[in-house]
Amino acid sequence: MQNVYIKVWERAGRFDATRASPITWLCTIARNSAIDWCRSTRRPSMLPQEAAKDIPDEARSADVLIEIAQDRLRLFHCLDQLDQQQNASIRAAFLDGLTYAQLADRMAVPLGTMKSWIRRGMQRLKECIGDG
Numbered sequence: 001m002q003n004v005y006i007k008v009w010e011r012a013g014r015f016d017a018t019r020a021s022p023i024t025w026l027c028t029i030a031r032n033s034a035i036d037w038c039r040s041t042r043r044p045s046m047l048p049q050e051a052a053k054d055i056p057d058e059a060r061s062a063d064v065l066i067e068i069a070q071d072r073l074r075l076f077h078c079l080d081q082l083d084q085q086q087n088a089s090i091r092a093a094f095l096d097g098l099t100y101a102q103l104a105d106r107m108a109v110p111l112g113t114m115k116s117w118i119r120r121g122m123q124r125l126k127e128c129i130g131d132g
Helices: 002-014 022-040 049-054 062-080 084-095 100-107 111-130
Strands: none
Touching (some): 084 111, 100 111
16 A cells, blocks of 8 residues: 555656546556556465365255254244243344343333243243244
8 A cells, every 4th residue: 555655656747637537546556556466476376176175065064954944933933822922022032132121111011020921931932842
């Protein structure tokens, strides 16, 4: 970047406003300097294509992805079986990251009531998910 500023400083007298805007002129100098730098630096040579087979695949396998999707569907099915207050409270607490106090304020209920809704809802979720 410093080299680009030096080039701009040294070439400022050659700037022609009829040919380009100042930003275009500056970007052209920066681009050409970057190309020159890339060409002048020695980069390691490319590995052969066969080397790709030695790179481990970190992606989850299809059976794991299916299991995760099934667990997710089961969880949301069980959430839908809860009372409306429990469902909304658990979703807001565990999926949206709200605290019990924030939920109690939002739903205009005492904090103890909110904690009870979530505790009872979590017990029912555990029972529902455990059935499978």
